[in-house]
Amino acid sequence: NNKKYNYYLCIIVKTLVFTSENKSDNEYTVDTNSAQIYFNKVLMLQYNSTLEKFEGYTKKMMEIADDLNKSKRTLDYEKKCAEHSNHLLFVFFFPTVEPSVRITPVERQGNGHQMLLVCSAYDFYPKQIKLTWLRNGEKVVNDVTSTEELSNRNWLYQIHSYLEYTPSPGEELTCMVEHASLKEPKYYNWEPTSGAERNKIAVGTSVLLFGFLIFVAGLLFYKRKSP
Known part of the structure; x- marks a missing residue:
């Protein structure tokens, strides 16, 4: 340990x-x-x-x-x-006791946001803790939900914070953790290390780009047809 x-x-x-x-x-x-x-x-x-x-x-x-x-x-x-x-x-x-922190992605079906990130802090003490999502260094206010501190029944606690988001190239997502066991806040960056996760971002980016091209083509066609 x-x-x-x-x-x-x-x-x-x-x-x-x-x-x-x-x-x-x-x-x-x-x-x-x-x-x-x-x-x-x-x-x-x-x-x-x-x-x-x-x-x-x-x-x-x-x-x-x-x-x-x-x-x-x-x-x-x-x-x-x-x-x-x-x-x-x-x-x-x-x-x-310093928390163990990890970030995991969850795919969302039938939602405007393609992905759901979960920042989880485990086995910490005392109970008071704060998790904050950052996007490119800026605090995220919308599309964030968190659980209460949950007891493990052994004097240790866990908590989970959820961020709904649409994948974007070059975007940096960070979970900032503040706790009595830490002299200063700790920052945990989400890195889509697996091929499947990279593919999800690539697909999301391709869909957005394709939609943008269709929009531009439609706009040019409309202008040409206009008297």
Whole structure:
């Protein structure tokens, strides 16, 4: 797997909930006696102010909880936050996963556009991503549709953007991808590498040229017949 893993900052706001009038008994919680951190609806880690320690619920978070519990300074800080704060910002670093991107053509039948290009981004994280079609470097606004980000049910996502177009010689079509895992946008050019795809463009170009010649011939014939 050649995917690049980076990190982005995830800030989770935990709300303090007082469970009794005696502040020594206070615990900050959502619905249990602990401050719980969920990620994608999965309980990852919590600080239990009664036990005064962190508890992890995944392999990685167990390791983090053990490290946090070994730090007296961290535990003292967390305890003070529970006693004196109504809100706590808790900071963790989670990995970002760079998407795998490919462009594939689909032939359309019975449509004014001969081709449909699909720009697909697979196995990326986090969910937020933006796909933009460019024609000769300019953003394409019309004839573009996109799916929502689709979950792979393994914390990774996929998305697809569709561009309807008529083949034109010398035209450059590009899918621009923007994502948290990328320091800058990435550009993926569509290249009709197969003979079949080149033939489709050649046929489309020939049809357009033939139609243009018929139009010119008809126009000249009309002018000659005109008085």
